[in-house]
Amino acid sequence: MSAADKFQQAVADRHQYAQEWKKRTGGKVVGYLCTYVPEEIFYAAGMLPVRIIGSHEPESVTSPYVFGMFCSYCRDCLAQGLQGRYDYLDGVSTAHCCVHSYQTFDSWKRHIPAEYFYYVSMPQLIKSRGAQRSMLSEIEVLKERVETDLGLSISSPQVEQAMKVYDRNRSLMRRVYELRRLDNPPITGAQCMNMVIASQIMDKQEHSQLVEELLKDLEAHSPKRETGVRLMVAGHTDSVDVISVIEGLGTTVVADDLCFGSRYFWNTTPDDNDLFVAMARRYLERPPCPMKDLHGVRLRPRYLLEMAKDFGVQGAILIRQQFCDPHEYDMPAVKRMLEENGIPSIDLEQDITIPLGQLRTRVEAHLELVQQEIA
Numbered sequence: 001m002s003a004a005d006k007f008q009q010a011v012a013d014r015h016q017y018a019q020e021w022k023k024r025t026g027g028k029v030v031g032y033l034c035t036y037v038p039e040e041i042f043y044a045a046g047m048l049p050v051r052i053i054g055s056h057e058p059e060s061v062t063s064p065y066v067f068g069m070f071c072s073y074c075r076d077c078l079a080q081g082l083q084g085r086y087d088y089l090d091g092v093s094t095a096h097c098c099v100h101s102y103q104t105f106d107s108w109k110r111h112i113p114a115e116y117f118y119y120v121s122m123p124q125l126i127k128s129r130g131a132q133r134s135m136l137s138e139i140e141v142l143k144e145r146v147e148t149d150l151g152l153s154i155s156s157p158q159v160e161q162a163m164k165v166y167d168r169n170r171s172l173m174r175r176v177y178e179l180r181r182l183d184n185p186p187i188t189g190a191q192c193m194n195m196v197i198a199s200q201i202m203d204k205q206e207h208s209q210l211v212e213e214l215l216k217d218l219e220a221h222s223p224k225r226e227t228g229v230r231l232m233v234a235g236h237t238d239s240v241d242v243i244s245v246i247e248g249l250g251t252t253v254v255a256d257d258l259c260f261g262s263r264y265f266w267n268t269t270p271d272d273n274d275l276f277v278a279m280a281r282r283y284l285e286r287p288p289c290p291m292k293d294l295h296g297v298r299l300r301p302r303y304l305l306e307m308a309k310d311f312g313v314q315g316a317i318l319i320r321q322q323f324c325d326p327h328e329y330d331m332p333a334v335k336r337m338l339e340e341n342g343i344p345s346i347d348l349e350q351d352i353t354i355p356l357g358q359l360r361t362r363v364e365a366h367l368e369l370v371q372q373e374i375a
């Protein structure tokens with residue numbers, strides 16, 4: 001089995017992987033919703049952090065707990081918990097994002113059994129004067145709480161080692177992403193997304209070994225498919241199927257800005273004499289999600305334009321979960337910035353279940369527009 005296939009398999013078997021890890025190591029597993037959770041703290045304590053993701057199946061269990069107009073990602077994740085699919089989790093964590101994610105976490109805490117709950121009150125204005133101090137204090141509190149809960153002490157060398165393991169994993173995935181700049185990228189967007197989701201659910205060292213294997217595979221074989229139209233996908237989707245449908249229409253997704261994609265790993269930890277300050281800075285300085293980009297001069301539109309130019313993108317697909325205000329807030333400015341620079345875009349909304357036929361029709365129409373633009 002190729003490394004790319006192993007990532008796909010790991011994503012499909014994610015619950016089994018975590019349960020086997022637990023049996024094998026005797027360690028604790030902590031699920032998290034938002035990628036602003038400083039996972040390195042859990043890793044340093046010997047825990048396995050796993051991202052909670054939905055199943056895209058119809059659900060009827062969340063309505064007593066969260067309002068029906070909460071985002072489809074949150075409802076889908078909560079449904080997984082209420083249906084017992086994450087009953088192996090010892091702890092659940094999230095970082096401050098939006099009301100939907102807060103209430104999802106709160107409902108999990110009230111209605112789904114787990115031993116530990118960790119809410120990280122990540123600052124919203126990441127460029128404000130107090131942001132670093134606030135993030136640093138959240139990291140220190142998280143560390144103390146994990147130490148108390150598990151009855152252990154997390155040493156600085158353990159934290160440093162965890163940060164190294166995470167940074168190595170980030171750098172390796174970035175090397176894979178850099179190959180997408182090529183005229184004929186050796187890897188598809190769907191394969192990249194499987195790699196990133198696998199990183200969010202596997203032990204990082206094991207995952208890094210597989211990324212090295214993938215890099216060797218990519219160097220040894222030339223691409224077997226036509227690249228077609230070069231697209232960027234930005235926003236929020238946790239569905240590899242969506243990317244596969246888009247790539248089944250004569251395109252390649254050569255760049256993404258997703259928290260199940262590049263936003264998760266793009267930057268490594270900056271140099272700093274203080275370990276925890278370095279960790280705080282890494283989370284504050286990463287490519288921001290819309291909820292963290294609420295400053296007067298917003299960073300995301302320009303950042304996405306630069307990414308599009310760097311990766312030779314010809315068209316963009318801006319995707320968001322149904323009822324997600326933060327990503328809706330982001331759309332007009334991003335769309336305008338891309339279109340003013342000759343990159344046509346469409347916005348797509350994703351519900352829990354994904355009608356792939358409808359999606360295909362909308363993307364096809366957009367591709368006609370892109371073809372006219374680049375003709």
Ligand code: SF4
Pocket residue numbers: 033034035036096097098101236259289290291292
């Ligand atoms: S969109 Fe960003 S801030 Fe919001 S839950 Fe996802 S990772 Fe966290």
Ligand code: SF4
Pocket residue numbers: 071072073074097098099100101236291321323324325326327
């Ligand atoms: S930012 Fe959007 S997708 Fe993420 S949790 Fe909030 S509402 Fe859901």
